[in-house]
Amino acid sequence: MRKIECLAMILAGGKGSRLGVLTKNVAKPAVLFGAKYRIIDFTLSNCRNSGIDTVGILTQYQPLELNWYIGNGSSWDLDSDHGGTFVLPPYMNDKDSSNWYQGTADAIYQNLNFMDMIDPEYVLILSGDHIYSMDYGTMLAFHKKHKAKVTVSTLRVPMTDASRFGIMNTGDNMRIVEFEEKPAHPKSNLASMGIYIFDKETLKKYLIEDAARTDSDHDFGKNIIPRLLQDRVPVYAYPFEGYWKDVGTFESLWQANMDLLADNPPIRLNDPKWRIYSGSQSLPPHYIGPNASMVSSLAGEGSVILGKVLHSVIFYNVVVEEDTQIIDSVLMPGTVVERGAVVDHAILGERCRVQAGCEIHGQSGAIRVYGNDDIIPGPNANTLGHSVPPVKGKEEEKKGAVVNG
Amino acid sequence: MDNNIIGLINLQGPNYMAELSEARPMASEPFAGKFRLIDFALSTMVNAGVDTVGLLLPFHSRSVLDHVRSGKEWNLARKQHGLFYLPIDEADEITQPRRGDIRTYYKNLRFVERELNHYLLLSGCDVVHNIDYNQVLHSHRSHNADITLIYKVMDEDSVGEGYIVTTNDSGHVTGFTKTQSIKKGDKLYLGTALMDGSLFVAMVRRAYAQDPNQYLSDVLARNIGHPRIYGYEYKGYAKRIHSLKSYYDANMDMLNLDNWKAVYRQDRKIYTKVKDEAPAKYMADARVSNSLIGDGCIIEGTVENSILFRRVRVGRNAVVKNSIIMQNTVIGEEARVDRVVCDKNQEIQPEAFLTGRKDKPLCIVKYDVV
Numbered sequence: 191m192r193k194i195e196c197l198a199m200i201l202a203g204g205k206g207s208r209l210g211v212l213t214k215n216v217a218k219p220a221v222l223f224g225a226k227y228r229i230i231d232f233t234l235s236n237c238r239n240s241g242i243d244t245v246g247i248l249t250q251y252q253p254l255e256l257n258w259y260i261g262n263g264s265s266w267d268l269d270s271d272h273g274g275t276f277v278l279p280p281y282m283n284d285k286d287s288s289n290w291y292q293g294t295a296d297a298i299y300q301n302l303n304f305m306d307m308i309d310p311e312y313v314l315i316l317s318g319d320h321i322y323s324m325d326y327g328t329m330l331a332f333h334k335k336h337k338a339k340v341t342v343s344t345l346r347v348p349m350t351d352a353s354r355f356g357i358m359n360t361g362d363n364m365r366i367v368e369f370e371e372k373p374a375h376p377k378s379n380l381a382s383m384g385i386y387i388f389d390k391e392t393l394k395k396y397l398i399e400d401a402a403r404t405d406s407d408h409d410f411g412k413n414i415i416p417r418l419l420q421d422r423v424p425v426y427a428y429p430f431e432g433y434w435k436d437v438g439t440f441e442s443l444w445q446a447n448m449d450l451l452a453d454n455p456p457i458r459l460n461d462p463k464w465r466i467y468s469g470s471q472s473l474p475p476h477y478i479g480p481n482a483s484m485v486s487s488l489a490g491e492g493s494v495i496l497g498k499v500l501h502s503v504i505f506y507n508v509v510v511e512e513d514t515q516i517i518d519s520v521l522m523p524g525t526v527v528e529r530g531a532v533v534d535h536a537i538l539g540e541r542c543r544v545q546a547g548c549e550i551h552g553q554s555g556a557i558r559v560y561g562n563d564d565i566i567p568g569p570n571a572n573t574l575g576h577s578v579p580p581v582k583g584k585e586e587e588k589k590g591a592v593v594n595g
Numbered sequence: 596m597d598n599n600i601i602g603l604i605n606l607q608g609p610n611y612m613a614e615l616s617e618a619r620p621m622a623s624e625p626f627a628g629k630f631r632l633i634d635f636a637l638s639t640m641v642n643a644g645v646d647t648v649g650l651l652l653p654f655h656s657r658s659v660l661d662h663v664r665s666g667k668e669w670n671l672a673r674k675q676h677g678l679f680y681l682p683i684d685e686a687d688e689i690t691q692p693r694r695g696d697i698r699t700y701y702k703n704l705r706f707v708e709r710e711l712n713h714y715l716l717l718s719g720c721d722v723v724h725n726i727d728y729n730q731v732l733h734s735h736r737s738h739n740a741d742i743t744l745i746y747k748v749m750d751e752d753s754v755g756e757g758y759i760v761t762t763n764d765s766g767h768v769t770g771f772t773k774t775q776s777i778k779k780g781d782k783l784y785l786g787t788a789l790m791d792g793s794l795f796v797a798m799v800r801r802a803y804a805q806d807p808n809q810y811l812s813d814v815l816a817r818n819i820g821h822p823r824i825y826g827y828e829y830k831g832y833a834k835r836i837h838s839l840k841s842y843y844d845a846n847m848d849m850l851n852l853d854n855w856k857a858v859y860r861q862d863r864k865i866y867t868k869v870k871d872e873a874p875a876k877y878m879a880d881a882r883v884s885n886s887l888i889g890d891g892c893i894i895e896g897t898v899e900n901s902i903l904f905r906r907v908r909v910g911r912n913a914v915v916k917n918s919i920i921m922q923n924t925v926i927g928e929e930a931r932v933d934r935v936v937c938d939k940n941q942e943i944q945p946e947a948f949l950t951g952r953k954d955k956p957l958c959i960v961k962y963d964v965v
Contacts, residue, residue, distance in 0.1 A: 225874035226890075264667075459873035460891055460906075470869040472668075474859040475628030475902075477852065480885040484877040491629075491874075491890060492859070494852065 192272050194244050196330055196387075197310035198237050199298055202230060202318035203250025203291060208439045211561030212539060217249065219318030220256040221443070222522050222540070224450050224459065225488040225503050228259060229437065230318040231468045234266040239464050240326040242314065244273035246304055248297050250280055250290065259469050266467045278304060293408035294384075299397040305390065313393050315386040315410065321446055322434040323457060323464055329428045330387060338426040339392040340418055342366065343385035345430050355381035356411045358427045366425045369415050380427055382411060383434060392423065433457045444537055444557045447503045447520045451486050471506055481512060490523070497527065518554075522562075531568075539564060600714045600732065601792070602640040602648040603707065606633065606659060607683065607699055608719055611755075611837045614958050615936060621836065622720040623658035625921050625939070627849045627858075628889040628902050631662050632836065634867045635858075636720045636787075641669045642863040643728035645716060647676040649706045651699055654683055668866045679706055694808040700795075701803040707792050715795045717811075719786035723845050724833040725858050725865065726787065734766075734827050735789050741822035742790040742815070744768060746782040747833045753777045755837040758784040758812050760826050768824040771816040782826065784812070785833055794822060832857040843936060843956050846902050846919050850885055872905050880911060889922070896926070910945065918956075935959060 206218030213221060219230035230247075237245050245268055249256055263275025278301050280289045291297035298305075298315065305313060312333070314326055324343070333341040344358050352373070358380040359368040370376065396414055400406050406413045418425050433456040437443040449456055459466050473492030478484055483498045490506035497514030505523040510516060514527050517534045524541035527533055531544045535552030539562040544550065547568040552558035560566060606622040616624070622633035633650075640648055648671060652659060663669075666678035681703045707715055714735070716728060726745060735743040746760045754775070760782040761770035777783055802814045815824070832854050834845040848854045859865060872891030877883065882897040891906035896913035903909070904921045910928035918935040926932060927945035934951030937959040943949065951957030 453878065460876075460893070465871045466873065467871050470668075470871075472864045472866050474630075474855065474865070475887040475889040475904075476875070477850070477855060478883045478886050478888060479852075482884060484883050485881055486879045487877045488874040489877070489888070 194273060194308050194310045196242055196244075196312040196314055196326075197305065197308050197390075198242050198245045198314045198316055198326070199301070199305075200230070200233055200237075200245060200247045200316045200318045201294055201297060202247050202256060203253070203297070204317070204319050205251040206319070206438065209437075209443065210440070211559060212440075212443070212537070213252070214561055215252055216255045217251045217253060217318075218438075220252075220259055221437070222505060223321065223437070223443070224447060225490040225505050226471075227459075227466060227468045229321060230256070230260075231266075231466055232321050232323065233316050233318050234260075234263070234268065235464075235466045236322075236324050236326060237316075238266045238268055238467060240324075242326060243268060243270045244276075244308055244310070246276045246278050246301065246308075247318070248278045248291070248301065250297075253277075253279060261469075265469045276304065293406075293413075294410045295397060295400055295406075295414050296408035298393070299401045299408070302394060302397065305394070310390055313388045313390050315384075315388065317384045319438075320383070320434060320436050321457065322432065323461075323466075324385075324430060324432065324434075326387075329385075329430075332428045333387045333426070336363065336365070336426045337424065338387075339389050339423045340415075340425040341387045341428050342415065342425065343383045343430050344380040344427045345383050345434055347379050347381045349376065349379045352376035352379045352381065356415075357381060360427050364427045364429065366415075366419060366427050369411075369419060371412060380429070382415075383430060384411070385430075386410060387428075392418075440537060440557050440559050441555070444520060444535075448501070448518065450488060450503065451501055473506055476504075476506075479512070482510075536560070542566065599710075599712070600640075600643065600645045600716050600728065600789070601707070601710050602645045602716045602718065603651065603703075604633070604636045604640075604648065604718050604720055605651045605696060605699070606653045606656075606720055607651050607696065608653075608721060611721070612839050612842055614839055615842075615938065615960060618655045619658055620653035620655055622653065623662060624836070624842065625904055626723060627846055628887040628904050630865060630867045632723070633659065633662065633720045634865050635723055635725070636718045637663070637669050637671075638865045639724065639726050639728060639863070640716060640718070641671065641866070643716075643732075645728070646671070646673065647679070647710065647713075649679040649681050649703065651681045651703060652683055656682070662868050664868070668868055670866075681706055695806075695810045695813075697799060697802045697809050697811060697814070698807040700799045700811065701807065704796055704799060707796055711793050711796070713792045715790050715792045717788045717790065717795070721837065722785050722787070722833055722835045723858065724785065724829065725831055725860060725863055726785075726829050726833075727863065728789070731789050731827050734825070738766060738825045739823065740825040741794050742788055742824045743827050744771070744815075744824060745785045745787045745789075745827045745829050747785055747829050749777055749779055749781045749783050752779050753841070755835075755841070757835065757837070758816070760784050762826040766825050766827075768819060768826050771812070771819055771824075773813070773816070782828070783835065785829065785835065789827075790822075798822075839936070839956065839958065840954070843919065847900070847917075849887060849902070850900060855887075870905055881909075896928075904939070 202219040204218040206213040262269045268275045357370045357376045361367045476493040479496035482495045486501040489504040492506045493508040495510045496512045497510045499516045502516045503520045507524045508521045509526045511529045515532045519533045520537045522540045525538045527544045528546040530547045532549040536550045536558040542564045544566045665672040671678040836842045875888045875892040878895040881894040887902045889905040894909045895911045896909045899916045901918045906923045908925045913926045913930045916933045920937045921939040924941040926943045930947040935957045
C-alpha cells in the first residue's frame with residue numbers, strides 16, 4: 191500500500207457559542223456561508239486542492255448535521271480508496287472514562303490510535319472554523335526545507351491587533367524563539383493561525399507527555415508549543431499571506447459575507463484552479479423575476495427572486511416575493527420573504543419566514559439575527575428575534591479550539 | 596425500493612438541431628441553465644426507484660460519457676445493478692444504413708434478458724418532463740396492460756414528426772399513427788413506454804427477423820390490438836425537442852415560474868453532473884429581469900428574458916435579450932445580443948451586435964469568433 195505522507199486532522203467540534211442561534215443545532219464548521227458553502231468547505235477544499243487525500247475530522251459538539259454533510263467526503267473528492275475521510279467522534283477507551291476532548295491537544299491525543307493506523311510521516315493540524323484558501327503543500331515544503339520538527343502557520347496582523355493573538359517571535363530564518371499568548375506588549379505581529387505541521391513521532395511524543403500532566407490545559411498553543419520551545423525542538427513559523435477569517439461572531443460572519451460582494455473580493459470563490467467544493471443540492475438555476483432587481487449580490491441555486499435585492503447574499507432555495515427590499519443582508523437556505531417586507535442589515539437562518547409587510551432594520555454594528563425556522567410576523571417584528579449588540583473589538587474565539595471554554 | 600422496473604434509454608435518435616451542434620447527440624444538449632437533455636430521462640427513472648438503467652450510446656458518445664460518467668450523481672454507481680453503457684455496434688454503423696431502432700434493441704437484448712421478469716421502461720431523451728413512473732406503473736397494473744404508452748395532450752399545433760395515440764374511454768389504445776403535423780388536442784406519444792420485459796424481447800426478435808431496419812413504434816402501430824396497449828396521459832409539463840425552434844421555446848418556457856416549478860420539484864429532483872461553481876455574482880451595474888441564471892455567472896450588464904448557463908460572463912454595458920447563452924461564454928463589453936442561441940466556450944467580442952429572428956434564433960456555434 192502506498193505510504194500516506196501527510197495526514198490532516200481537522201478540529202471540528204467547536205461550539206461557536208457567540209454565533210448563538212446560528213449554532214443552536216450545528217457545530218460552527220457547519221455554519222452556512224457565502225450563498226452555497228459551509229465554513230468547513232474551505233478547509234476541506236484546501237486539503238483536496240493541496241493534494242492531501244487522508245483527512246480525520248474530529249467532531250464533538252452537535253455533530254449530526256456536520257456528519258451528514260461530510261458523509262464519506264466525496265463532495266470534496268476526499269473519498270479515495272487508499273486515503274479518505276474519517277469522522278472521529280469522541281469514544282470510550284480503556285485509558286479513562288471521561289472521553290470528552292479536554293483541549294485541542296487532548297483531542298488529537300485521544301485519536302493516537304487512528305494516527306498510528308494511518309501512519310503518516312507528517313500530521314497537519316487544522317481547524318474547521320476558518321475561511322481562507324491555502325496551499326498546505328507549500329507549507330509542507332517549507333517544513334521539509336527547514337528540517338523543522340514542527341511548523342506553525344502564521345499571519346501578519348496589524349500591530350494594534352497583535353495582543354488578541356498568539357504571537358510568534360522568530361529568530362533567523364523564521365525559527366521561533368518565543369511564543370506569547372495574547373501579549374499585552376507584543377514584540378512582533380506574527381499571529382498563529384492554529385495550523386500546525388508536525389513530524390508524526392514528535393507529535394506523538396509530546397502528546398503522550400502532555401496527557402500525563404494534570405496542570406496542562408492540553409492545548410497546542412498554550413501547552414505543546416511552549417514545551418517544544420523549552421526543549422529547543424526546531425519549530426518554524428510559516429508566513430502565510432492572504433485572506434484568513436475566523437467568523438466567531440454575528441458581526442464577523444456578516445462582514446465576511448459582505449466581503450464577497452466587493453468587485454475584487456479578498457477570497458476567490460470562482461478560481462478554476464482552486465475550486466471551493468461543497469455538498470451538492472441538485473437544484474436548478476435561480477430565477478430572477480420580471481420586476482426584480484439584483485445588484486451587488488450573490489445568489490445560490492433554486493432561489494426565486496421577485497423583489498429588490500441590494501448588496502446581499504442569497505443562499506439556495508430562497509424565495510423573495512414581489513415588492514420587497516433586501517439590503518445588506520444574508521438569507522440562508524429555504525427562507526421566504528413575503529410581499530411588502532423589508533430586510534435590512536440582517537442574517538436570517540434557514541427556513542425563516544418573514545411575513546408580509548414585516549420590516550427588519552438592523553445596522554452595521556447591530557446586525558439583526560434570526561435562527562432557523564423563525565417566523566417573523568408583520569406588525570411587531572422588532573420585538574422578536576435576537577437583536578445583537580455591537581461585538582466589534584472583542585477577541586476572536588480561541589484559535590482552533592475543539593472545546594469552548 | 597425495488598419496483599421491478601429496468602430502464603432502457605435510447606440515445607441514438609437523430610439530432611434535430613444540426614445547426615447548433617453536428618457532433619453532439621440530443622442527449623448532451625444543454626437545457627435551462629444547467630442540465631443536459633438526458634438528465635430528465637435518467638432522473639425520472641431513478642426517482643421512480645429504477646436501479647438498473649441501460650444507455651444505448653450514440654455514435655458520438657464522448658459528451659454523454661463525460662456527462663454521466665459512473666452515474667454517481669444519479670445514485671447509479673452501484674455494486675449490484677446501476678448504470679450500463681450499451682455501445683453502438685461500430686461495424687453496423689459503417690456497413691449498414693442507420694434506419695430504425697430494432698437493430699440496436701436486438702443487439703442489446705441481453706441487457707433486458709438478464710431481468711426478464713421485470714418491467715421495461717423504454718425512453719428516448721428528447722423530451723423535457725418530470726413524469727412520475729410509479730403512477731404509470733399503477734395505471735399499467737390496474738389495466739393489466741402489456742404495454743403502456745405515455746402521451747401528452749397538446750395545447751397547440753406544431754410542426755414536426757411525431758406519433759399520435761388514440762384511445763377509447765377506458766384508455767385502451769385504438770390507434771397509433773405517425774404524423775408530420777401535430778394539432779392542438781392530439782395525444783402526442785412522448786417516446787416513453789412501460790412494458791413487459793419478455794414481451795419486448797419477443798417483439799424485437801420477431802421484428803428483427805422481418806426487417807432489422809425498422810422502428811419499434813412502427814411495429815407497435817401495425818400491431819394495435821394484439822398486445823394489450825393502454826395510454827397514460829401525463830398532465831405535467833412536457834415538451835418534445837424536435838427542432839431548434841422547439842428547443843428555444845422549451846428553454847423559454849422555463850422562464851414561466853409555473854413551468855419551472857412543474858419540472859424542478861423538490862420531491863422528484865432532476866440530477867445532473869456537479870460542477871462546483873461559485874454562486875452567481877451580480878455586480879453594481881447589473882440589471883437582470885425574467886431570467887434563469889446558472890452558478891458561476893458574473894453579470895455586469897443587462898440580461899432580459901434569457902437563460903445563462905454556468906460560468907457565463909456578461910460585460911459592462913452589454914445587453915443580452917431573449918437569448919440562451921451556454922456555459923463558459925463571455926459576452927464582451929457593450930455587445931448587444933438578441934434572440935441568439937450561443938454554444939459554450941464562445942467569446943462575443945466587445946461591441947458586437949447579434950440579432951436573430953423571432954421565428955429563427957441565430958446560432959453561434961463552437962469555434963466561431965464573433
